[in-house]
Amino acid sequence: MNRCWPGKKDGVITEKMCYSIFKILNRCGCVLDLHNGNDNILDTPQARIYERRYSDVQDVIAHLDVPFILLRKEPLENTLVGCLLDRNIKAITVELGEGKRITYKYINKGLKIIESFLRHTGNLSKPHTFKSIPIDYDKMRIVKAENSGLFIPNIQQLGKKTNYLGNLISFPDFSEKKSVLPLKDIY
Numbered sequence: 001m002n003r004c005w006p007g008k009k010d011g012v013i014t015e016k017m018c019y020s021i022f023k024i025l026n027r028c029g030c031v032l033d034l035h036n037g038n039d040n041i042l043d044t045p046q047a048r049i050y051e052r053r054y055s056d057v058q059d060v061i062a063h064l065d066v067p068f069i070l071l072r073k074e075p076l077e078n079t080l081v082g083c084l085l086d087r088n089i090k091a092i093t094v095e096l097g098e099g100k101r102i103t104y105k106y107i108n109k110g111l112k113i114i115e116s117f118l119r120h121t122g123n124l125s126k127p128h129t130f131k132s133i134p135i136d137y138d139k140m141r142i143v144k145a146e147n148s149g150l151f152i153p154n155i156q157q158l159g160k161k162t163n164y165l166g167n168l169i170s171f172p173d174f175s176e177k178k179s180v181l182p183l184k185d186i187y
Helices: 013-025 051-062 080-086 104-120
Strands: 030-036 043-050 068-072 090-097 133-136 149-153 164-170 176-180
Touching: 013 080, 030 080, 030 104, 043 051, 043 104, 051 068, 051 080, 051 090, 051 104, 080 090, 090 104
Parallel strands: 030 090, 043 068, 068 133
Antiparallel strands: 043 090, 149 164, 164 176
C-alpha cells in the first residue's frame, strides 16, 4: 500500500483498500503514518518528509517525540502523506524499528510517539514539545555493519566536525564497537 495512494475505486485490491481508507482519512485534521523499517534495517525513530512540505507539518513534528526529521529533496510518488498534504490535511510519516521483528523497545517508543501525537491533536491533555534535528536525506551515509546489530548514533556531536558516528552493538554477543569515519571524509 505504500505507493498506491490515494487508491482507485475500480482498481486492483490494494488500490481499492487504499481508496476506502483514504475516504476516511479525508475527514481527519491530522494523520500520523507510523511505519516499521524494512527487513534487516533497524531504523532509529525518525520523521520523514519532502523538504518543501516541512513547514506544513513543523508544528506536528515539534510535538512528536522523534529525534530526527529526514528531509527528502524530491517527493515520493503516491505516498499516503503526500496525498493528504495535497488536500491540506496535516500528515507525517514516522519510521522506527525493523520489519518482521518485534522488539519491546521500539513498540514502547512507537506508543510514546502515538501518545505525543494524540496530545498535540487535543485527544489527550497537556501537549509536550520536543526537539528534533532536521537532516538532509541526500547527505546521509550508509555505513555497513560487520555484523547485525543496533547502531546508536552520536547525537550529542551532530552538526559538529567529528569523525565519531556512534556505537554499534553487535548481536548475538552484544559487543560494542565505536563507529568512526576516516578524517579525510569530514574535512
